[in-house]
Amino acid sequence: MPSAQSSSTASAALSVHPSSPSVLTAQTFRSTARVADIELDEQGRANYEAARRSMPAQAIVDMAALKGNMKRLVEVVGGPESGTAVLGVVKADAYGHGLVPTALAALAGGAAWLGTAKVSEALLLRRAGIGPDRCHIIGWMSSAPAAPLDQLIVNDVDMGIGSFAGIDAALAAARRTARPARIHVAVDTGFGRNGFMPDEFDAALDKLVAGKQAGLLDVVGVYSHLAVADAPNNAAFVANTDDQVTSFSGFVDRMTAAGVPPRIRHLANTAATFTRPDTRFEMVRPGNGLYGYEADPCMGTSSDFGLTPAMSLQAQLGTVKRVPAGQAISYGRTYSAPQATSIAIVPLGYADGIQRSASGFDEQGALGIEHLGGPVRVITKNGPRLCRVSGRVCMDQFLIDLHGYADDLDVREGDTVQLFAPGRGADDLEPTADDWAANASTINYVIYTCLRNRIPRLYLHARDVLSESDLALMDPRSILS
Secondary structure, three states: OOOOOOOOOOOEEEEOOOOOOOOOEEEEOOOOOOOEEOOOOHHHHHHHHHHHHHOOEEEEEEHHHHHHHHHHHHHHOOOOOOOOEEEEEOHHHHHOOOHHHHHHHHHHOOOOEEEEEEHHHHHHHHHOOOOOOOOEEEEEEOOHHHOOHHHHHHOOOEEEEOOHHHHHHHHHHHHHHOOOEEEEEEEOOOOOOOOEOHHHHHHHHHHHHHHHHOOOEEEEEEEOOOOOOOOOOOHHHHHHHHHHHHHHHHHHHHHHHHOOOOOEEEOOOHHHHHHOHHHOOOEEOOOHHHHOOOOOHHHOOHHHHOOOOOEEEEEEOOOEEEEOOOOEEOHHHOEEOOOOEEEEEEOOOHHHOOOHHHOEEOOOOOOOOOEOOOEEEEEEOOEEEEEEEOEOOOOOOEEEEOOOOHHHHOOOOOOEEEEEOOOOEHHHOEOOHHHHHHHHOOOHHHHHHOOOOOOOEEEEOHHHHOOHHHHOOOOHHHEOO
16 A cells, blocks of 8 residues: 655654753654754744643644545545545544644545534534534434533534434424434444444334424434454454445435435444445545554554554653662562663653553562563664653653663753654654554554643644634644644
C-alpha cells in the first residue's frame, strides 16, 4: 500500500532549552535528520510558553496530519463523488486529540459527517458553531429515559436507536418538539453489543413504521459494528465478518419490506474501510484511521495505509539526581538500579492517563522479573537515547533510569523528553503509541484516548488547514501555527 505523506513537522518534537526560553526548535525523530526551526509567530511562541508554565507536559496535535488522514480515507472509498460518505469519528474528545479542532480538521479533509458516541459531545459540536449547513452529526449512545433527545432534534443531530426504550423516547421527543426525530437503527449482527436482535426486529419494525406514518420518525439509516474486521489474515475471523455482512443485509431487507428503507447503511470501521470494499455502502465510520494509526498491529503499520499519526506527547523533566547501585526506585521496589546512575522524573502519571501497566521492572527488583517499561526518548549531548519507565508509574509522575550520569550526558531538569510521536518505533529511538501499547499490554487507542485534559493540547498547522471562520471556533491559546 502507498506510504504516508507526512507533513514537514508531523514527526517533530518541540523543545525549549531552559537557558533559551524564547527559542523554539524541532528535533526530528530520525537521528540522522538535522534540527530545523519551526515557523512560529510571536503568538505561537507565547502560547507554547504559557502551556509549559501551566503543565510540564504537552500533547501536540498536527492538524495537517488529521486533514491528510481524512483525505486518504475519502480517497480509499473512491472520492467525494463515489456515493460513499466518510464519517469522522470524534468520540471521546476525538480520541484525546480535542473534539472541536479535530472535527474541523476532519471536515477540511473531506468528512461529510461527524459522529460521537455520547450525544452530549454531538451537541457540543453544534454549540461550538458547526451547524447543520456544514455537516450531519450523529450521536449513537445514550440511556434513552435520561437522554436530551429534544435537544438533538432541535439542533439537527441524528440519533442512534437500538432499543424499544429508545424508540419510545424518540417518539416522545418528536411530539414535544413538533419535529420528526432523525434516527439510525442499530442492529446486532453478531457483535453482541448495541442494537436490535434478529428475533425482536419485527416488533421494532412495527413501532418504526407507526412512527414514520405519524410523521414522528425519519428513519435515515441503519448501522452495526464489526467485531473482527481488524484481523483480515485470520480465516475464521474473515468468515465471521462475512456472516455479519450477511446478517446486516438481512436487517436491511426486512426494513425495506416493512416500508422503512434506510437511505444510509453504515457498517465499516477503519479496518473494513481499507480491506472490505463490500462493507462501504453509503457511508463508512473510520475511527482510529483519522488519528493516523492502523486498526491493529497485525494489519501492519500506519504508513502501510498512507496514514500519519497526529499526536506527539512530550514532557519537561523534573528532578534529576544521582543514585547508587542497588537503589530501589518507586513503589514496590520493583526496579533496582543495576549500577550507579542518574534518574530523572517525568512529571506524568496515571492521573494523566499514563498506563500503570507500562511500569518497568528488573530482575534485581523485589519481584525478580523483568518487564520493559514504556519508552522515552531523551536527547543527550551524544544524540538521542531511549530510556524506559523504571519502577512503578505513580499518580503524577514516573521515573527513568538514564543509564549514566546526567552531567556526562548533559541532561538537566527542564529538558524536554518525548514519550511518543510519529516515527519508526522504539528500536530506532523513535517511540510511538504502538510501542507504549505493547509495553502496557493494551492497544494504541488507549494510549492517547486516556490522556487527561490537564495536559494542554497544542495545535500545529491550524492556520494552514482551517479557514479564518473555523480558526475562530478554536481556543486561540491552543494554536501554535
